[in-house]
Amino acid sequence: MQSQVVRSIVMPNGIVTAHADRTLLFKPLRGREQKIRMSSRATVMLACYGPQKIVFRLLVGDAKGCLHLFTLPDLNLIESHELGKTPVTALALHEPGGRKRVIAGLQDGSVFAIGEGVPSGSLKLFSLDGSIGLIHSTDEILTIHSGWTREVRHWNGDAVSSAKRWFSPPTPLLQRVSQQLILPKAVRA
Secondary structure, eight states, rough: OOOEEEEEEEEEEEEEEETTTTTEEEEEEESSEEEEESSSSSEEEEEEEETSSSEEEEEEEEESSSSEEEETTOOOEEEEEEESSOOOOEEEEGGGGGEEEEEEEEEEEEEEEETTTTTGGGGEEEEEESOOOOEEEEEEEEEEEEEEEEEEEEESSOOEEEEEEEEOOOOOGGOOOOOOOOOOOOOOO
């Protein structure tokens, strides 16, 4: 019996599921299932397309702060990077000028760059207050969501614009103003 699924990705060539017992399972549309056991539970996954527009790599961040790159469909480990001691919570792919890089956010607010042209494979860019929930990379600008706050930063950590609330949280019940609407009586036509 399989343990509970904690993360999944649906791709054109199959489904990858990460389970609570640290199992990573690839079920292709055609072919045989592949199954491996990771050293720690997966917290975030990102599938990567190759030159032929086929998903051929899988990035998996784990609960111990490591990032792993696997081949698909075989789930062979290509490389791993230890980024920190807290879980990896967000991943984004960045491809400036043909070089592939990954931007990773951790639960402690750290933001890392991993990939081609990065000294020693991974580099801490900067840290924010709070857990990183989502990262989006456009040119040399990073848009980072942390809780209710969205921040736009350069790669060196400098703010491009002031932090803004993504949207306002619901008004607490005690602060709502109670209003009763009275509709006029309908007039016969």
